[in-house]
Amino acid sequence: MDKINMVWSFLKKILVISIIMTTTVYAKNTIHKSNVVDKQARPYFLKFQKHYKKVIKNMTVIVGTIRNKAGEELRNVAGVCFYRARYVIINKRTFRRTKNMQEAIIFHELGHCELKRKHSDNKIDAPQFIKNDKCPESLMNSGHTEFDRNLDRCYNRHKDYYIDELFLRLEK
Ligand SMILES: [Zn+2]
Numbered sequence: 427m428d429k430i431n432m433v434w435s436f437l438k439k440i441l442v443i444s445i446i447m448t449t450t451v452y453a454k455n456t457i458h459k460s461n462v463v464d465k466q467a468r469p470y471f472l473k474f475q476k477h478y479k480k481v482i483k484n485m486t487v488i489v490g491t492i493r494n495k496a497g498e499e500l501r502n503v504a505g506v507c508f509y510r511a512r513y514v515i516i517n518k519r520t521f522r523r524t525k526n527m528q529e530a531i532i533f534h535e536l537g538h539c540e541l542k543r544k545h546s547d548n549k550i551d552a553p554q555f556i557k558n559d560k561c562p563e564s565l566m567n568s569g570h571t572e573f574d575r576n577l578d579r580c581y582n583r584h585k586d587y588y589i590d591e592l593f594l595r596l597e598k
Contacts, residue, residue: 458482464489466521470532474540477593482540487514487532489521502572505531507538514539523578530581530588534570537592556584565592 455472457463460483463471467487475482492500492515504527505516514535521528537543545568552563561580562569565588570577581588 460484462486462488464516466528467516467532470529471536473529474533474536477589478540482536485512485514485536485540487516487536489516489518491515492517504571504573505535506571507535509539509542512539519573523573524582526581526585527573527578530565530570530577533589533592534565537566541592543592553587556580556587559583563591564588 455476457468457471457475458481461471463485464487466489471482471487492503492506494500501517501519503517504520505514507514514532516528516531516535520531543566546564546566547562547568549557549563552561556563559580561576561584565581567577
């Protein structure tokens with residue numbers, strides 16, 4: 427009898443653990459229903475969430491036209507984050523560039539809106555291999571607000587570095 431109970435309690439433990447694991451994996455591969463994310467931005471949103479290891483909530487990511495207060499289109503601005511509103515607009519022109527560019531700009535704007543990161547323009551902090559390549563030290567470099575050919579090249583070459591830098595140097 428004791429043996430059966432032990433086996434049963436062991437099985438129950440395994441069941442609970444697998445349910446928790448499945449829900450965690452599911453949560454990380456799903457966009458929470460409180461978000462509004464443009465179809466084109468969804469794969470990048472999920473990739474960001476995977477690196478972040480947290481479920482993002484109440485965020486809006488739109489791919490469209492960026493305008494100033496006077497209603498004029500800001501053609502050269504690649505993306506923008508309205509921090510308080512948790513509202514990101516990615517310029518639809520960004521989506522005519524490369525996949526690297528699409529990803530880098532979405533990560534930059536979510537860096538502001540979700541990670542609360544400010545612009546980082548401190549070249550001194552960059553590791554030598556980044557300096558040698560004449561690349562910025564962070565995806566949060568302010569130069570990326572506008573379309574930036576250098577960003578495409580640098581992100582393509584040093585993606586792992588930039589993703590580490592983005593998530594490991596969160597401002598507490
Ligand atoms: Zn920015």
